[in-house]
Amino acid sequence: MSTAAGAERARSRPDDPLLVAKLVSPRIRTPVVDRPRLVELVSRGVDGPLTVVSGAAGSGKTLLVASWCATATSPGPVAWLTLEPEDDAPGAFWAYVIAALRRAGARLPDDVGxxxxxxxxxxxLLARVADSLATGATPVVLVLDQFEAVTSRQVHQELDVLLRHTAGMLRLVLLTRDDGSRWLHRYELRGDLVRIRNADLAFTEEEAACLLQQHGLQLPPAALSALTEQTSGWAAGLRLCALSMQRRGGPAPFEAPLPGTDPTVTGYLVDEVLEGQPPDVRDFLARTCVVDRLCPALADALTGRADGEVVLRRLQTANVLTTEVEQAPGWYRYHPLLLHVLRAELGRARPGSVDELHRRASAWFEREGLLLEAVRHAAAASDWQAATAVVVRRLGIGRILVGRETNQLDAALLDLPATVGGSMPAVIRAARALTVFDLEACREQVAAAEERAEDEAEADRPPLLASTAVIRAIVARIDGDLPAAESALAAGESQLSRTPEAGAHPEMHALLLSSVGTVQLWAGRFDEAEQVLRRGLAVSAGPGCQYPRLNVLGRLAVLEYARGELGRAAELGRAEVALADESGLPVARRTGAGHLALALVAVDQGDQTAARRHLDAAAASVGARQDPLVAAWVPMLRALVHADHRDARRALSSLAAVPAAAGGRSLPPWLADRLALTSALVHTERRDAAAAEAALDAVTPPSAQQVVARATLALAGGDRGRAAELLSPVLAGELIDDTGSQVEAWLLAARVHLANRARPLAREALRRALSLAEPERRRRVFLRPGGPGRGLLSAFPDLVGANGWLGLTPPVGSGTPGPRGAAVAGPVEMPAEPLTNRETTVLVRMAQAMSAEDIAHDLFLSINTVKTHQRGIYRKLAVSRRNDAVRKARSLGLV
Known part of the structure; x- marks a missing residue:
């Protein structure tokens, strides 16, 4: 096992030996030569941020640091991680690092993710890890063994960033064959790096003598000196020579040095280790070397014998380069040098048995539920029918499409020949084609798999057809094909109910429900979409379901917003974003729906900062090919924001981008209506009544939002009677879309009443609007520049004080408390020339910080007329600036 799936296994299977072997330091079972000079070097390095132990294979890097862990005093908990080439991907690497830190007891809160x-x-996510470590009570030592396996430049950069942002509370120890990473040099220049190189690890004569004594051997000084020189102090070479001497009964001359090259090591291992074993043990070693780690049951499956436990213990006790995995009793691993030699010898001496041994390993791993290992061994045997069948039988299609093992499974199946026929290989090809959006090839392979399903064993048909149903559902989601999606859901649920493995793989059902609910939402079938998505939310609570759960949460958030439920939309949107954050998902890999819902809510609630942040995240999340709903709504929302800021040019440009953003796909009626309403609003802001009317003509009647938009146009044109007539069914509750349209209707009604000088009616209408808006905090309609709410609040400042949720402070003289320092001591002389009614109206809006353009828009005046009134105000109040005019007017009780 070697993927980020280890973190998931750490939760669900904490005793998994394949995981344990990666997350614990090797147990030291044999006597170790006391090397205080090196232990001291490690201790000195751990006092600082970075220690690098580099040397050739068999030089004793791992043994040295493991000995330090066992004997020295660490400044804090020690987390150990043994890396493999498959751990090179950033997500896999960091999942294992976090699992290692947690296992060591490092202080990482649950919400780190x-x-x-x-x-x-x-x-x-890395920032949260760094912050958690930086604020810990004690430093944490992180040992990364076999660090040369990590070649990803991104991982190296991220590790550097983590180390620099943990306030000295992370102490990193790298064990590697290659210490040439560029980012290490910066630490070396600052004196923050301790290096222990091959030359440091080389045994001195005194240390070599101690090693030989542990094997019951003693050499004369000259022979000891020659042996140390010939082996260059190489630990593995010295130990191999000791084993050879033991077998031969005493010291023997060595004619050639042991520089550590493969041919030399191979020769010595064959001659001095393997040849010294009984035939049955050599056979055991040969048959079990195809796996990286083994237990007695696996050994018996590979050898066909029943003595796996006895032989493994004997090998470990006799120090035949075999060790038991600590904290996983009964699991063993061979030394990498021995493993390399055994595999080479197996391929040379028994080439015909290699494939059969891989098949046996694959079958054993499949029975144990270890899918990835089963696939890898079947692929190593070139048994592609078995490799693909295990994926399908174990419902591994979901793990190919989403999850932590996508890359590893894809790599294991990469060499699947096109000539291999049958339904199982066809399903795998379909899934792999889907991951790269080759929909034509995907459909072709799904059809081929279903045509040949009858050729499979009866027990294999349900998981096979469940797999094709999941793939069809995802393709239908991409196509926006509702009938195909619902057909796939029915077929998939039917087949999963007949598959015993289904309970262990909730991601299959979650993918079905997530895909179908997405299409239903796109089609505007809100009630059906909610039902399916709610089921998906319940199903996706299981392991391996993070991605479909993210999609479900985001879709539900958008659905709730479309229904006008801002609070519920925000709650679901925050849950989606929080899960994505905890899962370390970059913004570009998210669904975008959660961020979109939060942006929509923020706009309606007047939170411009949050709106911009979430709108940018939604735009970065997904392309139109994957998610036309988010892709189309983002420019619509941008247009609304630009319109609110009186930037008609950019608003129109954003609207023009909607068709391309949706991938050229026709918008469903409900979304097309929103586009038309947004267009009408932009054209209304531009005072282009004809264009606004044309946009509204495209809205599917009857619609409260459409009626309110037409009433807005009528009022802007001075036809108050027409506006009142249009608003009547909305105000009476005969035509309701959502609360938002009712709020705007009551605001327009208040404006009509105020224009008709019916202040009590205007005040009541405004109060109704505020009452309706308060539960969901719909501030935008009251606060946006030029909107109907700003002027109305100025006309009735007492309602501002009664509605603190607006976040406004009513002016002095309104009967409610004003801003601190607003009162002016002493008598104030009234202006000699009183203000006209229009000047007073303009002055009230100036006190509300409305711009001249906003005032002109609100009062249906030209901006030049507003400026003329402002000059009259300045002259009568004997001031020269706007702020002075407002301050003096408040002191006089004029506003």
Missing amino acids: EPFLDSSVAHH
Whole structure:
């Protein structure tokens, strides 16, 4: 096992030996030569941020640091992680690091999260890890063994960033064959790096003598000196020579040095280790070397014998380069040098048995539920029918499409020949084609798999057809094909109910429900979409379901917003974003729906900062090919924001981008209506009544939002009677879309009443609007520049004080408390020339910080007329600036 799936296994299977072997330091079972000079070097390095132990294979890097862990005093908990080439992906690497830190007892809060995609990780997750470590009570030592396996430049950069942002509370120890990473040099220049190189690890003569004594051997000084020189102090070479001497009964001359090259090591291992074993043990070693780690049951499956436990213990006790995995009793691993030699010898001496041994390993791993290992061994045997069948039988299609093992499974199946026929290989090809959006190839392979399903065993048909149903549902989601999606859901649920493995793989059902609910939402079938998505929310609570759960949460958030439920939309949107954050998902890999819902809510609630942040995140999340709903709504919302800021040019440009953003796909009626209403609003702001009317003509009647928009146009044109007539069914509750349209209707009604000088009616209408808006905090309609609410609030400042949720402070003289320092001591002389009614009206709006353009828009005046009134105000109040005019007017009780 070697993916970010390890973190998930750490939760669900904490005793998994394949995971334990990666997250614990090797147990030291044999006597170790006391090397205080090196232990002291490690201790000195751990006092600082970075220690690098580099040397050739068999030089004793791992043994040295493991000995330090066992004997020295660490400044804090020690987390150990043994890396493998498959751990090179950023998400996989950091999932294992977090699992290692947690296992060691490092202080990491539950909300730190962990990556669930192996290919990427978001920087904010690393920031949370760094912050948690930086604020810990004690430093944490992180040992990364076999660090040369990590070649990803991104991982190296991220590790550097983590180390620099933990306030000295992370102490990193790298064990590697290659210490040439560029980012290490910066630490070396600052004196923050301690290096222990090959030359440091080389045994001195005194240390070599101690090693030989542990094997019951003693050499004369000259022979000891020659042996140390010939082996260059190489630990593995010295130990191999000791084993050879033991077998031969005493010291023997060595004609050639042991520089550590493969041919030399191979020769010595064959001659001095393997040849010294009984034939049955050599056979055991040969048959079990195809796996990286083994237990007695796996050994018996590979050898066909029943003595696995006895032989493994004997090998470990006799120090035949075999060790038991600590904290996983009964699991063993061979030394990498021995493993390399055994595999080479197996391929040379028994080439015909290699494939059969891989098949046996694959079958054993499949029975144990270890899918990835089963696939890898079947692929190593070139048994592609078995490799694909295990994926399908174990419902592994979901793990190919989403989750932590996507890259690893894809790599294991990469060499699947096109000539291999049958339904199982066809399903795998379909899934792999879907991951790269080759929909034509995907459909072709799904059809081929279903045509040949009858050729499979009866027990294999349900998981096969469940797999094709999931793939069809996802393709239908991409196509926006509702009938195909609902057909796939029915077929998939039917087949999953007949598949015993289904309970262990909730991601399959979650993918079905998530995909179908997405299409239903796109089609405007809100009630059906909610039912399916709510089911998806319940199903996706299981392991491996993070991605479909993200999609479900985001879709539900958008659905609730479309129904006018801002609070519920925000709650679901925050849940989606929080899950994505905890999962270390970069913004570019998210669904975008959660951020979109939060942006929509923020706009309606007048939170411009949050609106911009979430709108930018939604735009960065997904392309139109994957998610036309988010892609189309983002420019519509941008247009609304630009319109609110009186930037008609950019608003129109954003609207023009909607068709391309949706991938050229026709918008469903409900979304097309929103586009038309947004267009009408922009044209109304531009005072282009004809264009606004044309846009509204495209809205599917009857619609309260459409009626309110037409009433707005009528009022802007001075036809108050027409506006009142249009608003009547909305105000009476005969035509209701959502609360938002009712709020705007009552605001327009208040404006009509105020224009008709019916202040009590205007005040009541405004009060009704505020009452309706308060539960969801719909501030935008009251606060946006030029909107109907700003002027009305100025006319009835007492309602501002009664509605603190607006976040406004009513002016002095309104009967409610004003801003601190507003009162002016002493008598104030009234202006000699009183203000006209129009000047007073303009002055009230100036006190509300409305611009001259906003005032002109609100009062249906030209901006030049507003400026003329402002000059009259300045002259009568004997001031020269706007702020002075407002301050003096408040002291006089004029506003």
